Structures are given as C-alpha cells and as structure tokens.
Amino acid sequence: MARIAARSLRVQSVAMVIGRTIYLYGASREQFLSDIAWMRHEACHIKQYQQYGKIGFLWRYMTEYFRNGYYNNSLEIAARAAEEDLSVLEDIEIG
Template sequence: MEGKPLIKISVSDNAWQARLASRFLKSDNAAIVFGRNIYLWGSSKQAFLGNQRWLLHELQHVLQYQRDGFTGFIFKYFINHIRYGYRNNPYEVEARAAEQNEELLKQFDLP
C-alpha cells in the first residue's frame, strides 16, 4: 500500500515578503507562507527548521493551501482577517493548534 506523496516545501530566509509580515505583526521575526514556499525574516532557515513548534505552525498553513487552493486560501484568509483579526482568524487558530501535532511532519519532504 502506498501513502500519499510527500509535500515538498521550500524555505527562504531574508525574504522581503516576510519582512512586510514582521512589520505588520510588529515582531522581530516572521514567516509567511505562499503555497509550498515558506518565507522568513529575522530567522535563519536552520533556526526555523530547528524550532518544531514554529515549523509545525507554518506547515499547517501549507496544508491549508492544499485544502483550499492557492487563491481560495488567500481570499478566505483575508476575509477572515477582516472579520476576526489576526489572532482569532480560524486559519491562525488551526495553525496554533497544530504546533503540538508532530504527526504533521510525516506528510512533508523538508529541505
């Protein structure tokens, strides 16, 4: 029996996309996900990959893109952000819950 193919992700540090997110979040470091690509600011790729809670959080966002599609995710995330704000956005609530879920790692081909 074959399992589902692993989801291959990329991680880029010093990324302007994440710099914008860090300003928005008023945080020294930030990650932002587009599809299977994770962009970082204020953290090296190695530090990010070594921080399991943070990694799991962002991997859940990758799964949300898989579930909703690229445009669907962006659109619904934005609508939810307006409606609920950053912290209570259901996408963020789900990603925070995933920070404890090590099982998620099995679905990914990490760099």
C-alpha cells in the same frame, strides 16, 4: 511580504507561507528548522493551501483577517493548534 508582516505584527521574525514555500524574515533557516512548533505551524498553513488551493486559501485568510484580525483568524487558530500535533510534519518534504 514577510518583512511587511513582521512590521505589522510588531515582531522581529516571521515565517510566511505562499503555496508550498515558507518565506522567512528575521530568522535563519537553521533557527526555523530548530523550532519544531514553528515548523508545525507553517506546515499546517501548507496543508491549508493544499486543501483550499492558492486562491481559496488567500481568500479565506484575508476574509478572516479583515473580519477577526490576525490572532482570531480561524486559519491561524488551526495553525497554532497544529504546533502540538506530532503528525503534522509527516507529509511535508523539507528541501
């Protein structure tokens, strides 16, 4: 799925959250972990899953995506804002 997302977004690497797991395509674990803004972005999506539940998150995400596109999706806007939030990684366990 992350590969499909990368192709549709026309990017070389992508991270995709499903529940509490971050799937990478075109980037190594080390590359991802060295990019704090990227980690915060994906951690925000994990927190959104926790807030809305799996079905609730997917429903909201897809509804926003079809209405507003990827970049204007409110869940993506929040995740981009989280890239600068120093506290967003506090409750996240990296295994």
